[in-house]
Amino acid sequence: MKQRIITGVIAAALFLPIVFFGGLPFVLLTYFLATVGLYELLKMKKLGIFTVHGFLSVLLLWVILLPERYEQALITLNYTKIEIGIVIILLLLTYTVITKNRFTFEAAGFTILSVIYVGIGFYYFIETRDAGLVYIFYSLFMIWATDSGAYFIGKATGKRKLWPEISPNKTVEGSLGGVVCALIVAILFGLFADMNATVLTLMAITVILSIFGQLGDLVQSAFKRHFNVKDSGNILPGHGGILDRFDSLLFVLPLLNLFHLW
Structure with missing residues (x-):
């Protein structure tokens, strides 16, 4: 219980000022939290994040997390988040062939759904903070x-x-x-x-x-x-x-x- 209280106090001291401030620091904090969350899910499945498929999953997560106010950077390149996401998903599926099924279709499906689950939730963490x-x-x-x-x-x-x-x-x-x-x-x-x-x-x-x-x-x-x-x-x-x-x-x-x- 003592450890739990100490952790809670330290986390609040670090977390709340960034929540109050908002802006880019809050976006970066959310990116960090979401990346750790994805790592936790992949680890449960015994899928390493410091791998090719791990890199692709983090990249897909970061694309999903991109706040609406920063999407203009993609629009200037004539691409959307959905288009980039589709390319990354195709690369994940292609990787199942390259690895001769050591990275399986099931693992790819788990990875993609994990990214969507974590990414959508934390994306709206950013959008909700922007709302107020x-x-x-x-x-x-x-x-x-x-x-x-x-x-x-x-x-x-x-x-x-x-x-x-x-x-x-x-x-x-x-x-x-x-x-x-x-x-x-x-x-x-x-x-x-x-x-x-x-x-x-x-x-x-x-x-x-x-x-x-x-x-x-x-x-x-x-x-x-x-x-x-x-x-x-x-x-x-x-x-x-x-x-x-x-x-x-x-x-x-x-x-x-x-x-x-x-």
């Missing part, structure tokens, strides 16, 4: 409230298992308690922050985001259970890896963008 600091803090507090509510209410009243094959400690009561706690956050932000939505609208959105945030957590649990690992990584002592900390955000932020709050 309030949306980042709303997302973080909503997820923290969901997680805390699910843990404490589940521990106090939980009887029915939510998804024992994936995460045996989670309960239906805890999950519902997490949604209720997230609604409290929605009400507070709706009343006291400029969220460009009525309180009722924000509450409805929050219910959906809270549910999908919990699904993001379960997806990460499913990965770890399938690959028989305790944590996605060890970059954050006491907390695990980057994906252990950002699993819910990777689901919440793309959906938040779809609600057009900004």
